[in-house]
Amino acid sequence: MGCTNSTPGGGPGARPVQNPAHEQTQQIELPDVQWEINKEWSEIMEAEWKNAFESGNAKKFRASFQPFLDFTVRKWLNNAEPACAKAGTIEDMGETTLCVGGRKSKYPAKTVLTLDDDFTGVIYSATMIIAPPLKGKGADEPWMKAGAALQTEELREAKRHMLTLFTLMLEENANIKHALIHVFMGADLVSCKFNTTANEPTITMLEHQDKPNEQFVAGNEDLRQAAISDPENMPVQLPSLMFTAAYQRAEREYPGCTTWDEGEFPFTVDGMPYPYPTRLLVARDFNKMSERVDSSFFKVVTSKDSNDSSEAFLVRNLDPDKDPGGIVCMTLILGIDPKVIWPKCGDYTDSPAIAAAEKELHEHVKTLHKNGKVRACAMRVCIGTERKNSKFVGDVGIIAPEATGPEFQTVPESHRRQYTDLSGFLLSLNEQPKHELFESESHFQAIKEHMHTRAQEDPKFFNAIVPQVAVMSAKHFLSTNFPGCEVVDEGEFPGTLPDGTEMKIADTRLMLAKDPKQEPKSIVAALHIVPNPTGGEDTFMVKGKKNWLESKEMKGAEYALLELLKKLHGEGKVSEVDCMAQVMMETDATIYQFVEGGKFIDYSDERMAQFKWY
Known part of the structure; x- marks a missing residue:
């Protein structure tokens, strides 16, 4: 941007040439912004350098610093906007020419743009990455110290460059009113909000997502005809299908998040209250929550089939304030009107109800945004077979208010959580036991997603920690369900070959619970931990594609546990009162009662309901 590069030599001197683009940038009036230093980034980079030096990898770290910095910044951006990372809207714009003192900077630089994941054109952030070469000696590496870059000409020019870029984009009507600017240089990160004034949120209608595809239309017509001809024998019912389809879409598109039941959502159509059941479901990211609340956890059960194997779970907030x-x-x-057996696609496209509901939902999310509870979210209104989709984006940055001030908006009484049953959708809820190993269901789902991500990023690290985490989980299960008993880690599971040779089975684990009051027949529970037989990232927390419950691998593990308990019983070590036997394989588990010194039987439903799983 306005740089020249001339080489002295013989002949006439260089003729000055005017650069119109350079003059234009010199005339641009840049906004007055407040740059903030991110100390957490400095701590991360200092720790990375310390670890590299202490492990003897300082030379390698210095040589590969530029790609390392690019990778680490990209990971930081992905964590900041996971939906954008998943959608592929964090775009590398390539090398950036950064000028210092009229010459091209000697340090490589690049720019990355983060765009809205629903392709609305809203820009979340622009990032410049400057990678100064590491040329220190020994443990001394100046660029890996917090504050080293803050007063450099390169950082000052990078700030000016990014502000200029945004100013020019604003002239081209780009939506940058919610955006942040980040500049990374070595161990330093500074950020600012380009538009320092409070902005009205951007709400974009996503008409391209509204129209169902041909496959959906054909499938719906088949269901409609079946419902009309034989409604009593329909395998599914419209109200419950509407509900579960909406739930499943949110679960699929926002992995690691939990779906919360926010209760009824009253609104009016042409001045009259909407007469049919409503429900507001909200997907929440545990890592973005501004405060913790007491909550309950429910399994959704269809009235048509209480044994329906398709699982749906909802969380409810127990704190009304x-x-x-x-x-x-x-x-x-x-x-919809229960007299409608099954609607056609398009029957509710122009319904006044869907328009009124969408308007009311937009106002509701604006209130939540002002209260610091939402920054960007997808909004959907579902009625019959119709879907109306829109996207809300508010100011990016720290959104949680420090205190309830004059800008805090009171949620209208009609929109405060009102939990009625789900009979209007032909559903019911069964409350589940509270988590004990994890803070909440939201925490559990966040940990699961984190484990899944770590498995993809670093399979070796993941495979190394999975056995340790599985043992921790097993210990918690036994301690919770057998209070007052000693939980013993017996190491790898002892197997016996057909010729009587005893051996340890690699990568397995045997955990025992012993009741000191029943000595010497003290074993009241035996738990056999088996790793995923096929390998990979599926674990006791991350559900894989295979169900192991009836597999030969599970049966083999059960047989091995039964044979071990027979042996221990013969040695007089197993409780005569009760002994639980469990095999844990990935997220599947079987549980039995060991009886008569030689067989497994199922526990009663009442006893099974008493076990606490988390």
């Missing part, structure tokens, strides 16, 4: 925030998606489900 708090909202945990972290909202990434809101889905409003509108029931």
Whole structure:
């Protein structure tokens, strides 16, 4: 941008040439912004350098610093906007020409743009990465110290460059009013908000997502005809299908998030209250929640089939005066006249109800945004077979208010959580036991997603920690369900070959619970931990594609546990009162009662209901 590079030599001197583009940038009036230093980034980089030096990898770290910095910044951006990372809207714009003192900077630089994941054109952030070469000696590496880059000409020029870029983009009507600017240089990160004034949120209608595809239309017509001809024998019913389809979409598109039941959502159509059931479901990201609340956890059960194997779970907030925030998606489900057996696609496209509901939902999310509970989220209104999709984006940055001030908006009484049953959608809820190993269901889902991500990023590290985490989980299970007993890690599971030779089975684990009051027949529980037989990233927390319950691998593990308990019983070590036997394989587990010194039987339903799993 306005740089020249001339080489002295013989002949006439260089003729000055005017650069119109350079003059234009010199005339641009840049906004007055407040740059903030991110100390957490400095701590991360200092720790990386310390680890590299202490492990003898200082030379390698210095040589590969530029790609390392690019990778680490990209990971930071991915964590900041996981939905954008998943959608592929964090775009590397390539090398950036950064000028210092009229010459091209000697340090390589590049720019990365983060765009809205729903392709609305809203820009979340622009990032410049400057990678100065590491040429220190020994443990001394100046660029790996916090504050080393803050007063450099390169950082000052990078700030000016990014502000100029945004100013020019603003003239081209780019939506940057919510955006942040980041400049990374070595161990330093500075950020600012380009538009320092409070901005109205951007709400974009996503018409391209509204229209169902041909496969959906054909499938719906088949269901409609079946419902009309034989409604009593329909395998599914419209109200429950509407609800579960909306739930499953949120679960699929926002992995690691939990879906919360926010209760009814009253609104009016042409001045009259909407007469049919409504429900607002909200997907929340645990890592973005602004506060913790007491919550309960429910399994959704269909009235048509209480044994339906398709699992759906909802969380409810038990504190009426708090909202945990972290909202990434809101889905409003509108029931329809029960006289309608099954609608055609398009029957509700122009319904006044869907327009009124969408307007009310937009106002509701604006209130939540002002209260710091949502920054960007998808919004959906579902009625019959129709879907209306839109995207809300508010100012990017720290959104949680420090205190309830004059800008805090009171949620209208009609939109405060009102939990009625789900009979209007032909559903019911079964409350589940509270988590004990994890803070909440939201925490559990966040940990699962973190484990899944770590498995993809670093399989070796993941495979190394999985056995340790599995043992921790098993210890917690036994300690919780057998209080007062000693939980013993017996190491790898002892197997016996057909010729009587005893051996340890690699990568397995045997855990025992012993009741000191029943000595010497003290074993009241035996738990056999088996790794995923096929390898890979599926673990006791991350569900894989295979169900192991009836597999030959599970049966083999059960047989091995039974044979071991027979042996221990013969040695007089197993409780005569009760002994539980469990095999844990990936996320599947079988549980039996060991009886008569030589067989497994199923526990009663009442006893099974008493076991606490988390």
